[in-house]
Each structure stands twice: as structure tokens, then as C-alpha cells.
Amino acid sequence: MQQFRATAIDGREVDLSTYAGKVLLIVNVASRCGFTPQYAGLQQLWQDYRERGLVVLGFPCDQFGHQEPGDEAQIHAFCTLDYGVDFPMFAKVEVNGANAHPLWAWLKREKRGLLGTGAIKWNFTKFLVGRDGRVLDRFAPSETPEALRPRIEAALG
Template identity: 75%
Template structure:
């Protein structure tokens, strides 16, 4: 069976990063964008990372430009924007596609594992969030409007569960 830790992604600095380095941690995987109405959620994601990373939470940001051209910059511009405006220190990855034939394999898998509202698989917009348990399986999918702080209860429950 495939789990989140089976994938590899290019980080924001251009290095291949196996997600197996996060094995045993709870993951919050989010497609992000710098020019979106939901961009202020970066602050909430960073707060979750700072408050819960020591307990085993990893927030993983994946910039995406598939929705309204809201992530037009290159990786250096994205990294600088996130650091300067939101103090982002959680792991960020290179820009990916989350839908269509060019979708990153992680995102294609996430979409298959947990469908959205009305059973749709496609990601509808920036800041869609997937909560992955310590065993690497998808626990939940959250809509872009769901603010990071609203996930605290679900994150704490996932952190309390030992890996299988």
C-alpha cells in the first residue's frame, strides 16, 4: 500500500527530498500561493508548525500556479516572499501542479485518497489541506476556507495516535 512517505519532492532550494524523512510524523500538506485571498493563512500554518513541530507535526507547503496565476514567481521569489511577509520556516517545496496530467505524484495520490466535496477529486483552489497520520495515510481533506487554527483539534488527535 502506498503512503505519503513513499514520495519524493524537490524542495524550494532545488534539492530532491524524500518524504520518508518525515516518517512517523503527522503531515499537513498544503498547496499555497503568494497572491491569493487565502495567502494570510501562511501565518496560521507557521504558527501550527512552531507550536506542534516538537510534538511531531510537519507542515509542508507546495506552491502552485494553477489557480488564477496566483503564484507567478520562481522558487527564490516565493521563498523570499514567505520569509519576509510571514516568517515561514516550515518546509517549502518547488512549485508543482496539483491537478491534471502534470500533477505531482504526491498530489495525484492525495486526491485519490481523500476526495473533496461531492466526491470530486480535483483540487478546487489554493490552500487545500490534507492531514496525514503518523502511518502515512490520509486522515482528512480540508477546503481552502478552513483556517489552519481550525485544524488544531484534528492535529492534536493525530499527534496522540501512535503509528501503526
């Protein structure tokens, strides 16, 4: 994780090594997706576990059904006003293809999906990264944030 950088939703460059020693839940998100209500569950996880070392990282992505059409200011306003999101959010990224953000290319290599597929299939795919920077698990979009609690608690120790 230490070798990656990303642009925060407010335009700042963030060295992801800032989160070294934390448990990370990294999610590709979208504002107009059937899974968008998961923002509430992600925010709840962040509130419940941040003191123990969990950081939720949201990466908006518009590669699936044009479900994240807005710019960063619009995305930030939506997440804040509609879901009270205050966990770290980043600028829009691609998670598949030649222009995939390096973080997402690495995540996909580390934990393949169902039947060994590498590609992200849809918005709200989630990766759990341990304190040591290793990818512990990959969760399908249909797996709710609430369902991840046992795995998060185990990772937090």
C-alpha cells in the same frame, strides 16, 4: 508517503520518507491569493506542534488564477520576509491534470473533496496525514489553520 520525492524550494531533492512517523499537514500554497494570510496560521501550527511531531509542508502552485507567478527564489523570499515561514517549502508543483505531482495525485485519490470530487478546487487545500502515512482528512481552502487544531491534536495523540 514513503514512495514520494519532491524538490525543495532550494532545489534539493527530498525523499518524503524523511517524514515517516510524523503527522503531516500538506498544503498547496500561493503568494497572491485571498487565502495567502493563512501562511501566518500555518507557521503558528508549525511552531506550536513541531516538537510533538507535526510537519507542515508547503507546495506552491500556480494553477489557480496565476496566483503564484514567481520563481522559487521569489516565493521563498516572500514567505520568509512577509510571514516568517520556516516550515519545509517545495518547488512549484501542479496539483491537477496530467502533470500533477505524484504526491498530489495520491492525496486526491485517498481523500476526495466535497461531493466526491477528486480535483483540488483552489489554493490552500489542506491534507492531514497520520503518523502511519494514511490520509486522515482533507480541508477546504476556507478552513483556517486555527480551525484544524482539534484534528491535529487528535492525530498527534
